[in-house]
Amino acid sequence: MRTVSRIEGRAVAIYRADIDTDQIIPAAWLKRVERSGFGPGLFGAWRSDPAFALNQPGASEAKILVAGANFGCGSSREHAVWALQDFGFEAVIAPSFADIFRGNSIGAGLVTAQADEETVARLVAVLDADPVAPVVVDVASRTVSVPSAGLAAPFALPDYARWRLLEGLDDIGITLRQADAISAFEARRPDWLPSASPSVHARA
Amino acid sequence: MSGRLFDKVWDRHLVASPANEPPLLYIDLHLVHEVTSPQAFEGLELAGRPVRRPDLTVATMDHDVPTVNPDGPITDPLAAEQIARLRKNCETHGITLHPLGSIEQGIVHVIGPQLGLTQPGMTVVCGDSHTSTHGAFGALAFGIGTTEVEHVLATQTLRQAKPAAMAVTVDGEPGPDLTAKDLVLGIIRALGTGGGAGSVIEYRGPAIRALSMAGRMTVCNMSIEGGARAGMIGPDDTTFGYLEGRRHSPKGKDWERALDDWRGLVTDGNAVFDREIVIDASALRPAVTWGTTPAQSVTIDDVVPDPGSFGTAAAQQSAQRALDYMGLQPGTPIREIGIDTVFIGSCTNGRLEDLRAAAEVIRGRRVHPGVRAMVVPGSARVKAEAEAEDLDKYFTEAGFEWRSAGCSMCLGMNGDILAPLERCASTSNRNFEGRQGPGGRTHLVSPAIAAATAIAGRFAMPGDL
Numbered sequence: 195m196r197t198v199s200r201i202e203g204r205a206v207a208i209y210r211a212d213i214d215t216d217q218i219i220p221a222a223w224l225k226r227v228e229r230s231g232f233g234p235g236l237f238g239a240w241r242s243d244p245a246f247a248l249n250q251p252g253a254s255e256a257k258i259l260v261a262g263a264n265f266g267c268g269s270s271r272e273h274a275v276w277a278l279q280d281f282g283f284e285a286v287i288a289p290s291f292a293d294i295f296r297g298n299s300i301g302a303g304l305v306t307a308q309a310d311e312e313t314v315a316r317l318v319a320v321l322d323a324d325p326v327a328p329v330v331v332d333v334a335s336r337t338v339s340v341p342s343a344g345l346a347a348p349f350a351l352p353d354y355a356r357w358r359l360l361e362g363l364d365d366i367g368i369t370l371r372q373a374d375a376i377s378a379f380e381a382r383r384p385d386w387l388p389s390a391s392p393s394v395h396a397r398a
Numbered sequence: 399m400s401g402r403l404f405d406k407v408w409d410r411h412l413v414a415s416p417a418n419e420p421p422l423l424y425i426d427l428h429l430v431h432e433v434t435s436p437q438a439f440e441g442l443e444l445a446g447r448p449v450r451r452p453d454l455t456v457a458t459m460d461h462d463v464p465t466v467n468p469d470g471p472i473t474d475p476l477a478a479e480q481i482a483r484l485r486k487n488c489e490t491h492g493i494t495l496h497p498l499g500s501i502e503q504g505i506v507h508v509i510g511p512q513l514g515l516t517q518p519g520m521t522v523v524c525g526d527s528h529t530s531t532h533g534a535f536g537a538l539a540f541g542i543g544t545t546e547v548e549h550v551l552a553t554q555t556l557r558q559a560k561p562a563a564m565a566v567t568v569d570g571e572p573g574p575d576l577t578a579k580d581l582v583l584g585i586i587r588a589l590g591t592g593g594g595a596g597s598v599i600e601y602r603g604p605a606i607r608a609l610s611m612a613g614r615m616t617v618c619n620m621s622i623e624g625g626a627r628a629g630m631i632g633p634d635d636t637t638f639g640y641l642e643g644r645r646h647s648p649k650g651k652d653w654e655r656a657l658d659d660w661r662g663l664v665t666d667g668n669a670v671f672d673r674e675i676v677i678d679a680s681a682l683r684p685a686v687t688w689g690t691t692p693a694q695s696v697t698i699d700d701v702v703p704d705p706g707s708f709g710t711a712a713a714q715q716s717a718q719r720a721l722d723y724m725g726l727q728p729g730t731p732i733r734e735i736g737i738d739t740v741f742i743g744s745c746t747n748g749r750l751e752d753l754r755a756a757a758e759v760i761r762g763r764r765v766h767p768g769v770r771a772m773v774v775p776g777s778a779r780v781k782a783e784a785e786a787e788d789l790d791k792y793f794t795e796a797g798f799e800w801r802s803a804g805c806s807m808c809l810g811m812n813g814d815i816l817a818p819l820e821r822c823a824s825t826s827n828r829n830f831e832g833r834q835g836p837g838g839r840t841h842l843v844s845p846a847i848a849a850a851t852a853i854a855g856r857f858a859m860p861g862d863l
Contacts, residue, residue: 210719211712212591212691216830221811225462225476227436227483229544239832262712264592267625268828269809270527271434272543293561293595293627294527298543352559354420365545366447369553372422375414376450376555379424384659386652387426388515390494391453 195303197362198333201284203257205329206247207318208237213261214268215295219277232273233280250325254282258329260317261288266295275302285331287338287349289314300355301365307331307338307349316345333359401666403632404563404598407538411521413555420559426520428550429506430457430493432484433811434525438548439487449491451554456515457488458496460505462811465774465801468498477812491551504777504803507531507745511615512779514644518633518660523550528745528827529628530621534614535641536633536663538598541622561627562672564597568605570680575859577755578613579747579825579844581605582620583685583695585677591693594626597673600665601631605679611640612751619746620827623692632664686732686857687829687842689720694829696732698847698859704728723831724839725819732857735841739822740771740852741834742845743801744808747825748776750783752845757789759849759860765797766855772799772814774806798852810835823851 223235240246247253259278265288266274275298278286285305299306309317320327320343330339331349333356339346351359358365413422428451435457442449449455462477464470472478481498488495496502502509507528510516518536523529525547532539542556550556566585585601599621601614609617614631621629638657641647648656683697694717696703705717705728721728726735742748742756753775765771773793775781781803784790790800807814808826816822816838825848829840843851850858 211716214691214828214830216809216828216833220832220836221809224433224811225474225480227440227480229437239836264595264625267591268527268622268830270525270541270543272437272525272545275543290592290595292592292625294541294543294622298545301543301545301549352420353418354557354559357418365557366445366549366552368419369422369549369555369557372414372416372555375422376424376553379413380554383424383426384655386648386656387520388517388646388648389453390456390515390646 195362195364198284198303198305198359200333201257201305201331202328204252204255204326205258205260205321206253206256207260207321208247209260209262209318211262212264212267215266215271215274216268218266218274219271224271224273229276230280232277236277236281252326257282257284258331259283259286260314260321261286263289265291267292270294272298272302275299275304279304287314287317287331300358303359305331305333305351305359307351309338309347309349313338313347320345401669402563402671403536403600403630403663403665404538406663407519407521408560410519420557422555423521423558425523425550425554425556426454427510427515427522428455429510429522429524429529430455430547431461431506431526432459432480433461434544435487435547436480436483437544438551441548442551447552449493449551452492454554455493455551457484457493458503458506458509459484459498461805461809463498463804464812465804465806465814468802474813501778501782504780505745505748505805507619508748508776508780511535511611512777514641514647517641517647517656518637519663523556527622528619530626531615531619531745533618533621533628533630534611535637536630536660538628538630540628562597564594564599564626565671565674566599566601566677567674568601568603568677568679570605570678572605572679572682575684575846575861576679576682577684577844577846578609578616580682580685581679582617583687583692583842584682586620586624586693587695588675588677589624589693591623591691592625594621594624597626598628598630599626601629602665606631607634610751611636612749615749616746620692623827633660684844684847684859686847688724688726689717690723690829690831692827692829692842694720695842698732698857700732702726702728702730702732734856736821736856737823737851738769738820739816740769740848741774741807741822741824741826742772742848743774743776743806744826745776746827747845748774748780750780752825753780753784753789756845756849757792759846760796760798760853761792763796763853763863765852769852769855771797771852772801772807774801775803777803807834809833823848823857
């Protein structure tokens with residue numbers, strides 16, 4: 195995974211609460227077996243509205259999405275993260291995130307910057323007034339700022355997530371350092387726990 | 399030891415707690431399906447990593463399988479490719495697969511319990527948010543994304559910061575027509591869509607204890623709709639009775655050893671939760687959602703709410719937006735809302751007990767003219783068991799379509815979708831915009847209300863017919 199430390203660029207706001215992953219990437223797109231190519235499906239239904247934020251001039255240049263609370267709720271589909279990244283987003287700023295979405299984002303290298311409601315509302319107001327104002331999301335210092343508007347505020351990001359983003363680490367590689375501990379744990383598991391073996395492939 | 403069920407299950411799965419990293423949790427059962435796994439298998443292969451424990455991994459096909467003529471060729475080329483990939487990946491890695499055509503094929507969250515694979519005290523994960531269903535057995539079960547699917551395939555573990563523990567205690571005597579679906583919709587209304595975020599909920603209290611395993615699965619299934627990481631119910635004789643004799647349940651002396659262990663999986667009397675809410679079941683009535691989140695519901699006796707009645711500007715905007723999408727006017731009695739389609743099925747309400755409840759309502763009656771009504775059993779075995787009781791005959795004689803097992807119209811990945819503006823009474827779990835098809839309008843209800851609504855052509859209780 196590539197490292198992510200400082201994101202600077204244009205931001206767009208979709209300031210609604212409870213944006214679910216069915217909106218972010220509709221189910222029809224989940225039939226793809228690749229991790230890429232989801233950008234055209236991002237917010238598929240809402241993009242049919244000419245007034246929608248992503249249809250505004252220059253929105254395709256945006257690197258940062260500003261959204262309402264409980265962003266990414268619903269389905270566990272990681273395709274939502276891939277679609278945001280494929281479109282060009284590198285960070286989402288929201289007052290809160292759904293748990294699975296946050297986990298998926300960190301795993302895939304999308305920054306989930308959890309800022310308080312007041313900060314998000316101020317950001318939205320700043321972007322309303324100046325849609326091209328450069329926004330900075332600094333992972334190392336966990337701050338979001340809009341220098342042209344004099345806005346600077348902290349955001350929350352778990353220590354481990356921050357470290358992984360900054361180092362660009364592969365989670366499986368980190369975990370496999372614990373292979374001995376996993377084997378030791380397996381040796382202690384009760385033998386009555388269920389097993390699916392032997393593998394079954396015959397059609398009934 | 400704080401003595402909560404959640405801690406007991408959590409602690410027994412801790413593999414390692416390295417400094418400055420989230421703890422590493424062992425996974426007892428990994429359920430796999432065709433939609434969220436292909437990229438994970440590809441990642442493994444690119445890195446040259448094997449599946450660590452194929453014996454703890456079980457796969458089936460459910461999300462985009464056809465529910466008509468499932469033994470025939472799959473006409474959607476993309477779905478066919480995903481399904482072929484799953485078959486190949488399972489063969490390559492020695493993973494048990496319950497494919498289309500098998501009696502054990504079905505929605506992952508229906509087949510796990512049905513096979514006896516889901517047991518108390520286990521950790522269960524799947525690349526699907528409704529994995530919370532398995533918590534009904536006192537397991538810690540939660541949905542994960544594809545990167546985590548790959549991590550579990552490679553290591554049989556997950557890195558997880560420990561969630562908070564929340565109690566939802568359901569006191570009071572529920573009315574005779576209150577189902578598990580109504581109960582959980584009432585809980586989510588109280589909790590809000592994000593109210594459970596960062597938490598594992600333990601459902602407690604006499605109204606929970608009184609539920610069957612099917613009902614408990616319905617409740618735990620929708621934990622994610624309240625934002626919770628997982629939902630759990632302490633195992634008891636109802637749980638053990640369900641599990642005894644199933645294909646993967648412990649047998650003989652092992653059954654006794656397992657029972658000894660499972661009986662200890664209770665929250666101790668003096669335990670304290672990070673957060674607790676209490677719901678009075680006697681105050682709940684059968685529920686119908688009116689909006690585009692599962693928290694936006696009222697009782698069937700109510701009217702469509704006025705957005706102005708909500709406390710905050712944000713909630714008012716959200717309600718207005720939902721009503722605009724749903725094509726509803728404030729003040730309209732719920733029973734006066736006409737519907738076009740009825741969908742009975744899904745991991746929420748696609749089990750035999752759900753089909754029985756619906757069949758009892760429609761038997762000897764006819765679906766309202768112009769209404770499309772379909773039943774999609776949660777698994778091939780549920781379908782066979784229902785047919786052994788002639789439920790298929792009651793449904794087809796009433797004018798329902800009787801389909802084969804799959805996720806179907808719950809998420810509209812196969813051909814089973816709503817047309818734009820079509821209004822559906824659905825026993826599924828999500829009424830998000832476009833969830834059942836672009837522009838479609840979904841109202842979440844219990845199987846009993848769905849069945850009565852199919853007959854009446856508008857929202858109805860069985861007693862209204």
